[in-house]
Amino acid sequence: MTVWDDVIGQPEAVETLVRAVGVPGAMTHAWLFTGPPGSGRSVAARAFGAALECPRDGCGECRECRTALDGTHADVTVVATEGLSIKVEDTRALVQEAALRPSVGAWRVIVIEDADRLTERAADALLKALEEPTPRTVWMLCAPSLEDVIITLRSRSRHVRLRTPPVEAVAALLTRRDGIDPALASYAARAAQSHVGLARRLARDEGARIRRRDVISLPGKIRTIGDAIGAAADLASIADEESSASSAERDAAERTRLMETLGADPSARTQPPHIRSQLSSLEKEQKTRATRFARDVVDRSLVDLLSIHRDALVLRLGARVDLVNQDSIDLVRSLASSHPPEVLLRAMDAIGEARERINANVPPLLALEAMTVTLQQHH
Incomplete structure (x- = not known):
């Protein structure tokens, strides 16, 4: 070692x-x-x-x-x-x-x-x-x-x-370090596109795997403008759910620890001004953290959405490259059979543009709606 x-x-x-x-x-x-x-x-x-x-x-x-x-x-x-x-x-x-x-x-x-x-x-x-x-x-x-x-x-x-590590190396690490079953480790490493932290999360959290499955199945459901707006709302709510699930316990523990440090009575209906001010500062920090986390989740969802279009393009062009979503081959085939390569490429451009907009502080829901409407028009 x-x-x-x-x-x-x-x-x-x-x-x-x-x-x-x-x-x-x-x-x-x-x-x-x-x-x-x-x-x-x-x-x-x-x-x-x-x-x-x-x-x-x-x-x-x-x-x-x-x-x-x-x-x-x-x-x-x-x-x-x-x-x-x-x-x-x-x-x-x-x-x-x-x-x-x-x-x-x-x-x-x-x-x-x-x-x-x-x-x-x-x-x-x-x-x-x-x-x-x-x-x-x-x-x-x-x-x-x-x-x-x-x-x-x-x-x-x-x-x-540093470069993106090979899928096999990430899967081997999950099995060796975290005791993950080799088949599950292999799926997680491939689905996470060799992102070690994300692969570990996918391997250990069934909820994360279900949410990812929901994201990559979205393209097949966008047929009308209403579907597009609904899909954008779904992506935003997936991010909020994951952000809340991740932060609720931690936020409560931080609040409890701060109250103990300040010697405050947690059962009191109102707190003295100096304690209120410290609590307000903590809540502001937690809100900023939740905003960033939700944005990161949206970005990961867009990377997943990009991967299913990329796989469909690989299949459509007959390229000899491994698929990211091999375990969801039916979804990939369905997308590939119903969209020519130029439409898949335009969809990938729209997803890339949404990522850039969110990174430039455009409200995520607005960027997602613009993206899903573009996907609907091309689909």
Whole structure:
């Protein structure tokens, strides 16, 4: 066992990082990990951080490795924003932390999982820390692509590119690490298009599998404008359901913990002003998180919708490529037999445009309605 066991399908990246840990002079103070969603950017960054803290360069078994990987090591900070952006005040706090010497380990490691969400002012604050690096501090930025990070940050970082891991590698990881049945692991890895986190969720949550099935069966149901508007509402409600299911328990636990910390009486009909203000601030954070989560769910649904059209196109053109939705072959055949290639391509364009609009802050329901109406016109 080593810290690299969960960094699957990335031999070149792992080789670069192992060399940086073990070879004098190969280390640098800032790294930028890029790769498509689910490729394991933050997994690779955490493994790298663990290897730097480990006296044996990443054995995976010592206390340093275990605490660095599970997020409890005193010198390893992981920033995973749940809002829509990382603000300048958050970055300034990180820069102050980065200036401190490591307290117990060899390095102070700061991982920013969503460096593409840094606001312009936040990126400027971080730039100063990268321009004047502190000895024994290493920054690890993660983003989908180089273009998602401002040029001044990426020019001061060493780039590690990750790729989409093979379906077989993701399935093997689910079986080895999570004890998932091999057949279910294989389905989940393929349906998630090798997105490790999503594959794990599909494998473990029957509700998620049912919701995905509902999404990929939508194209066959859109015949009238009414169907199109209904389909958009269905997609939006699937996202809201999943967001609520995911956050209800966590929100309640956070509220309870805050009340305990403040010494408040949860049964009181009204709370003192200072407690009301803290609760209001927590609710605002939770709402922002729920908004982002719902958008992410909508985006995943659109990726699933894209995959069924892609499979229909593959089948229609007779291309020798594996299908994403092999387990739903009847749906794929039905879509392929009723739509010529140019119509399938136009539908894929409409889905891609909806993803871009939502990413640009267009209200999801509006973007979805525009998309489903276009699908109805072409179907």
